[in-house]
Amino acid sequence: MVRALAVLPLLATAVCAGEIVAEVKDSRGAPVADAVVYATPLSGKAPQRPQPAVVAHQNQQFVPFVTAVQVGTLINLPNRDTVKHHAYSISPARKFDLPLYAGTPQAPLLFDKPGIVTIGCNIHDWMLAYVCVVETPFSALTGADGRAQLRGLAPGAYRVEVWQPRLKGQPSSYTQQASVGGAAAQVAFALELKPGFRPRRNPAAGDATYR
């Protein structure tokens, strides 16, 4: 009986957990993928629930491309390829340098500052990953449909922000407010994106010739 009662608050929380559904579009109305939508409660502090995350080298790409974590998260960068990689970042939020290695580094990296961390591989120019470190644990990534779902939110007012690797300007200029209650709160973002360019991976043989 006591155990059942102990579950009650949990149940209550579960029953009372709200959702924010975000829809991210660009200035032309097309859905935007790989956008991080995060909500910070306006009153009180967000709970600290950093979960360890992984950004792996796989098929000479970083997987996932964008990761959203709370400040204080430990992230490891295992090398799942047969060739070595040299992961690095010069972002002020987290500088690191992992010279050529194979397998999984012994110690994961602690991301203890909010901000955007851009990760690259020194010997594979096209490899790129982003880690979006935010204060709140409530964050989600949009898929190809441009939609993200934030779950487990206590009712109340939230500041909802968005970031995307090609975002023009600062996230603060896109801030919205949402009220979590019974039904899922709907938030829509219209982002201005910069045209991005990335080094091409392994151009087809024969493209590069003597000129």
Added chain:
Amino acid sequence: MMRRLPRFRFRTVRGRLVGVFLSLLFALQAVTFLLVFRASRNHALRQIDARLAISLRIFQTIEKQRIRELNEQARLLAYDYGFKQAFGTSINDPPTMRLAMKNWRDRVGASFFVLVSLERKTLFDSENSARDGTPFDLPELVTVAEGADDGEARGLTLRDGNPYAVVLVPLLAPDLAAWICLGFRIDDAFVRELGAVTGQAVSILQHEGAWKLAATTLEADESAALTAALNRTPLAFDRASHLQLGRARYVSLLTPLALNNGRVAVLLQRNLDVELAQYDGLKFALIGVALAGLAISVVAAFRIARSLAQPVLRLAQDARRVELGDYSAHDGADLERPDEIGQLAQSFQKMTAGLAERDRVRDLLGKVASPAIATELLRREAALGGEERCVTVLFSDLRDFSAISERLPASEVVAMLNAYFSRMGEIVDAHGGVVDKYIGDALMALFGAPVNQPDHAARALDAALEMGAALDALNAQSFAAEIVQLGIGIHTDIVIAGNMGSPARHNYTVIGDGVNIASRLQSLTRRAEYDTRVIVSEATLRAAGPGYETRPLGEAFVKGKAQPVTIHALLGRSAATGND
């Protein structure tokens, strides 16, 4: 015909021929020469323009390749891990950054290295730290790079008044973190290399208000002249034009190079005089050919003219000889010619023969009849017919001629007769009469026909008197073995005078009563009772007028005529007239 060219009056056909030939040939030569010369010159100029255009394309290709190389060097530099680390860790440490940037600048041999923020601010300028923090002075490069697939930009531009080849590449760490700009100063070494490759004068020009030479292969005086010329009359882009620099002329092609059009340009030039010198050889050859052609034309013209004029002159000489009566044949060279000159010579020869023939006939005619009759016959074309004329007819006869001719040998008789007739004929001629015919020893003369003479009667009387005197003279010279006497009868009457006979054979004579009477009067001189050798009729005396001494002889009956004729003996001239 001569009026057409009043200034050039050639008096000879030869001169005219030569003149016409030479004018035509000279005009032809001159026109040909000018046309060919102009065509070859235009061709030369087009060739030069074409070569210049090719040179420009070569230059543009070389320049593109060169700057692509610089671009690639800059890209490699941008991927340098050490620089990325420096950028990440020392961005707030200017001394470290600046020194590192100088190091990397020297790796590729650039003139400057500028690090530009994404907001287009100069983060660090390797050459001029005063620029740090100011807006980047070549923002157009960033604009181009942002729009490019590979995020790179390159071109030629002006910076601090100097031309540079600049490249802008992204610093990917690993995504776009900043822009790296490298610049390479363009100077004489660059254009010298290009000039050597393309074989022409190359200049880099910059325009900031006025044209200025940034680099050139020209010599100092020519480059000064070039700057002045360009600022005086601006050249159009991408069109070949001619520029005079000092003593040399250049075909010039100006083309813009820079990102910002028109501020930096390259000028390619070829020395026009040097290029055209190749065609000078052709020009002199043309002149030579023209002059040689002209010389040949002159010689040919003279020879043709002479070959035409000479035969004409020869014919003219022959004509003159013919005029003077010389019908002898001239040299037959011209006769052999198959052309018109030959035909002319042949016709001339036939004409000469005809003239000679006619002369002979006339001569003969003149001998057979008197020259006056001959002329009259020829004049009237010897047509049959006659006309009534009043003439005086004179008959003369040698008395007892038959008896004398029996006594003398035939040859002596003929000699005597010829001597007699010659003399008598002369006298008749001298008095303007014509000997109509000789009948044996008789002579019939006409006065007043065929040539009209108003004083024909007086002439006949004078002739008769002189004939008598001449015979006396002949007798005195013993022209015959014996003394011969003559009798003369003269009568004036209207007769028919003209060509009598058949068309094939005729002579000029007179017929009528008057002729018979004159003959009868002549035979009357035999009569001793008249005692005279010249009997004239009343009609004649009346026609002749005063001045003649006569003795009337009464009337005589003439056979066949009913009326008698009053006759007189002619004694001589009366003293009153007395002239010889």
